[in-house]
Amino acid sequence: MPLCPVVDSCPDSPEFEVEHLLNLARMFEYVKKIQQQIDLIAQSQETALSAGAEWLSEAILKDKIIHTFGTGHSHMIGLELAIRAGGLANVNAILDSAVLSVEGARRGAMIERLSGLADILWDAYTFEKEDVMIVVSNSGRNALPIEMAQKARDFGMKTIGITSLQQSKQYPSRHPSGKKLYQLVDLVIDNCVPSGDVMMEIAGNRIGPASSISGMLIINTMSTEAMKIASQKGGRLPIYFSQNIDGFSNEELYDRYEDRIKHL
Secondary structure, three states, X not given: OOOOOOHHHOOOOHHHHHHHHHHHHHHOHHHHXXXXXXXXXXXXXXXXXXXXXXXXXXXXXXXXOEEEEEOHHHHHHHHHHOOOOOOEOOEEEEOOHHHOOOXXXXXXXXXXXXXXXXXXXXXXXXXXXXXXXXXXXXXXXXXXXXXXXXXXXXXXXXXXXXXXXXHHHHOOOOOOOOOOHHHOOOEEEEOOOOOOOOOEEEOOEEEOOOHHHHHHHHHHHHHHHHHHHHHHOXXXXXXXXXXXXXXXXXXHHHHHHOOOOOOO
């Protein structure tokens, strides 16, 4: 008795493979859209990603801090880079519950539009002129990320903005200056996300957010390329090990950065 008497249902048959791929394409439209999104970012942002990687590699080699900041869902992109297995230890995520939705999503959305709050958050952290600041804002129009980027740039840090240029250019700034994030940073990386942060449509509803995955792709691409560059130049990489693998410890790195990174 053959293991697969019906050819069309046999996992090893060409017919099954074709049908399987067609089913996946029909079932997982979001996967297909994300794959297209990844390719678009890699192709269109190659120059910007390479420049960002060079800046981060300089921070590694000079033992400087890479700061990240975002509000709402954008904060997850900065947090992705901070204090995680396989990632750089010289990363400081600027975090505050007021703008991370944990005290209410509507409240957080209103607070991120307030001018002046960046001054308060800034004073709670330690910065040096040769550090790097990465500010993430999909819309690029709210006051808090705009002012955080401006403060970092005025301070003398190199600034990187991750934003949707399509979204940002479509709507007016909510900052008194009338400026948007992409107009105030040294390096702009376009996350290539459609306006509204959605990629699909069903029954007249726009669905399928893309900014989180796109942002994490961007930030991990920059950091891993930076590690390669720094390593090629003879730098010692400050990389965290997984806390769940026996035989490794991050205590040396914690001790090294605890005076410069707040949330250790």
